[in-house]
Amino acid sequence: MTICCLNPDCPNPLNRHGEKFCLTCGAQLVELLRYRYRVLRVLSNEGGFGRTYLAEDIDKLNELCVIKQLAPKADSSWALKKAIELFQQEAKRLQELGEHPQIPTLIAYFEENSYLYLVQQYIDGQNLLRELNSRRQAKGLHSPYSEADIRNILHDLLPILKFIHERGVIHRDIKPQNIVRRQSDGKLNLIDFGSSKQLTARVFSKTGTSIGSHGYSPIEQIRDGTAHPASDLFSLGATAFHLLTGNSPFKLWTEHGYAWVSRWHDYLKFPVSDEFTQVLDKLLKKDIHQRYQSADEVIQDLHNKLPKSQSVPKSYFSNRDLKLQVAFTAFAGVMLLVLGKFWYNQFNINTIHQYTRQSDQASSEKQFNSSSSLMPNFELAVTVRGYESSVVSTAITPDGNTIASTNNTTVQLWSLTTGQAIATLFGHNNRVHVIQISPEGQTLVSGSADNTIKLWNLANGQQITTLTGHSAPVKTLSISSDGKILASGSDDKTIKLWNLSTRELIYTINAHTGSIRAITFSPDRKILASGNLDGSIKLWNAETGRLIHTFTGHTGRINSLAFDRNGRYLVSASSDKTINIWNIQTSTFARSLIGHTGEVTTVNFSPDGMMLASSSTDKTIKLWNYITTKNIRTLAKHGDSVETFTFSKDGKILISGGADKTLRIWRLSS
Numbered sequence: 001m002t003i004c005c006l007n008p009d010c011p012n013p014l015n016r017h018g019e020k021f022c023l024t025c026g027a028q029l030v031e032l033l034r035y036r037y038r039v040l041r042v043l044s045n046e047g048g049f050g051r052t053y054l055a056e057d058i059d060k061l062n063e064l065c066v067i068k069q070l071a072p073k074a075d076s077s078w079a080l081k082k083a084i085e086l087f088q089q090e091a092k093r094l095q096e097l098g099e100h101p102q103i104p105t106l107i108a109y110f111e112e113n114s115y116l117y118l119v120q121q122y123i124d125g126q127n128l129l130r131e132l133n134s135r136r137q138a139k140g141l142h143s144p145y146s147e148a149d150i151r152n153i154l155h156d157l158l159p160i161l162k163f164i165h166e167r168g169v170i171h172r173d174i175k176p177q178n179i180v181r182r183q184s185d186g187k188l189n190l191i192d193f194g195s196s197k198q199l200t201a202r203v204f205s206k207t208g209t210s211i212g213s214h215g216y217s218p219i220e221q222i223r224d225g226t227a228h229p230a231s232d233l234f235s236l237g238a239t240a241f242h243l244l245t246g247n248s249p250f251k252l253w254t255e256h257g258y259a260w261v262s263r264w265h266d267y268l269k270f271p272v273s274d275e276f277t278q279v280l281d282k283l284l285k286k287d288i289h290q291r292y293q294s295a296d297e298v299i300q301d302l303h304n305k306l307p308k309s310q311s312v313p314k315s316y317f318s319n320r321d322l323k324l325q326v327a328f329t330a331f332a333g334v335m336l337l338v339l340g341k342f343w344y345n346q347f348n349i350n351t352i353h354q355y356t357r358q359s360d361q362a363s364s365e366k367q368f369n370s371s372s373s374l375m376p377n378f379e380l381a382v383t384v385r386g387y388e389s390s391v392v393s394t395a396i397t398p399d400g401n402t403i404a405s406t407n408n409t410t411v412q413l414w415s416l417t418t419g420q421a422i423a424t425l426f427g428h429n430n431r432v433h434v435i436q437i438s439p440e441g442q443t444l445v446s447g448s449a450d451n452t453i454k455l456w457n458l459a460n461g462q463q464i465t466t467l468t469g470h471s472a473p474v475k476t477l478s479i480s481s482d483g484k485i486l487a488s489g490s491d492d493k494t495i496k497l498w499n500l501s502t503r504e505l506i507y508t509i510n511a512h513t514g515s516i517r518a519i520t521f522s523p524d525r526k527i528l529a530s531g532n533l534d535g536s537i538k539l540w541n542a543e544t545g546r547l548i549h550t551f552t553g554h555t556g557r558i559n560s561l562a563f564d565r566n567g568r569y570l571v572s573a574s575s576d577k578t579i580n581i582w583n584i585q586t587s588t589f590a591r592s593l594i595g596h597t598g599e600v601t602t603v604n605f606s607p608d609g610m611m612l613a614s615s616s617t618d619k620t621i622k623l624w625n626y627i628t629t630k631n632i633r634t635l636a637k638h639g640d641s642v643e644t645f646t647f648s649k650d651g652k653i654l655i656s657g658g659a660d661k662t663l664r665i666w667r668l669s670s
């Protein structure tokens with residue numbers, strides 16, 4: 001057991017138990033403060049105003065407590081008076097606020113040996129700055145907090161701020177160091193009210209004392225010494241920013257002043273939703289009048305701006321809402337059955353030969369035209385921001401629960417159900433160009449400008465293996481429908497086929513004269529189609545690698561290829577701004593879809609085969625009736641080129657990514 005010296009200037013305050021005088025500074029040692037508190041060690045120095053100690057309360061079976069000591073070295077009587085005033089105010093505030101379960105209670109306040117002491121409840125836990133550093137080391141991330149984590153933190157802290165503000169108290173120093181997560185239940189506790197003040201005219205005056213932490217405190221507090229509820233809310237926003245990005249507001253303030261708050265989005269390492277961006281934007285407004293004015297306003301916006309990808313508990317709905325949902329679901333089910341039967345009758349494999357005759361083709365077009373009003377539409381549900389570069393490839397697991405997207409040299413996984421980031425896959429040392437998820441949903445495959453292909457375990461985010469062999473960036477991937485074969489295309493002008501079970505190279509195709517930008521397997525796995533920079537499309541026997549046929553007609557490079565679900569048609573997207581449809585059975589050109597004003601980047605059939613969708617550098621996604629060649633819908637929300645999009649397996653969700661560094665989630669509308 002040791003005894004701690006209470007001289008605030010002692011450089012080595014710990015002494016052996018039984019010593020009467022400090023072995024370092026010679027000060028007399030006090031075994032028990034006020035005959036009750038045994039000081040164990042120093043927790044922190046208070047910058048010339050004393051120290052904070054960890055102690056035991058022997059009257060409470062040695063229960064831990066925190067003791068703050070006031071020992072100011074003031075050069076003037078005014079400064080000394082101010083220090084004592086603030087210390088007394090903290091004691092008073094803690095006494096008033098101690099009824100809240102997430103604020104430390106005041107145990108005692110007394111003077112001894114010319115020092116003032118304040119004894120308060122000890123919160124057994126870790127402050128958020130230490131938690132940030134611990135989580136960063138454990139996860140190997142710049143900042144391991146996701147948007148969902150920050151939302152939870154805000155939901156925990158805002159009721160505390162509401163409580164203190166309603167009692168006329170402004171904390172004035174909210175930052176990660178002053179927020180402790182209680183170990184027993186995970187609840188956040190707000191500590192250190194040493195700089196708090198009552199909402200009085202004196203506080204609002206222009207001659208107030210500047211108290212707070214640079215970077216976390218708003219301009220009115222640092223410049224004028226004034227503090228309002230909105231001032232604490234700015235500090236809360238700065239704290240959220242720190243945890244979300246890993247960037248210290250203090251460091252940014254010393255380098256850029258308050259300029260960082262208007263471009264905080266630039267520091268994001270992981271995407272956040274558009275709805276959350278709006279909340280943090282308003283918390284960090286430099287002008288106090290544009291900022292949230294109360295904790296209630298933030299709480300309301302957080303509830304109203306839940307990501308639309310987030311599941312809503314059933315208790316959120318009234319009985320009337322539930323009845324409407326049931327009615328809508330029943331109606332949707334009937335419509336799906338009707339449309340499904342219609343489509344089956346139109347395109348069943350047994351009736352395919354009907355469409356080779358001109359009269360039946362005309363009849364088909366007439367029926368499609370009359371049903372165009374029933375074609376599905378998608379509405380933007382969520383915009384996810386914060387990407388480092390263009391989102392160039394996306395994927396959704398077959399169960400529809402997990403989304404994957406490229407983010408420069410990494411792949412990010414997050415839950416479509418909760419909106420929470422699941423993992424970031426680090427391993428490539430150059431930009432990731434393409435990702436694919438295996439049909440069973442257990443493996444993700446990524447191709448990169450580092451010339452490698454990596455396989456990842458989606459269950460734990462761990463890298464399985466690296467496939468090497470390409471001598472240039474890997475630009476395109478395709479996995480056979482049985483999940484056994486992986487095809488990769490590269491700027492080295494080759495196509496390689498890999499056995500996904502053994503991770504061994506099966507064979508290499510060297511028949512193209514330029515970079516391979518698009519490859520895809522037919523649904524029956526027998527044909528592999530590839531697209532070249534010169535606009536040609538080649539069909540290969542997937543088992544032997546033998547060339548079957550070459551399609552020509554595009555005047556620009558092939559960016560994307562897609563088979564319809566029966567393998568009758570192949571669709572190609574080109575930089576020449578057109579989409580061509582090719583008849584695989586007759587090896588002939590069928591028709592073109594014209595409507596994009598920029599190069600077409602990606603094409604995909606909806607899972608039910610009802611429509612074709614395409615994305616373009618003209619910032620749009622178009623939905624097509626590919627039989628009548630008519631554009632049914634145009635989705636135009638991206639701010640720049642749309643590079644990629646993917647349907648969920650059930651066809652109810654479409655995700656798109658683009659050069660505007662966003663990922664957008666679209667949901668099937670009624």
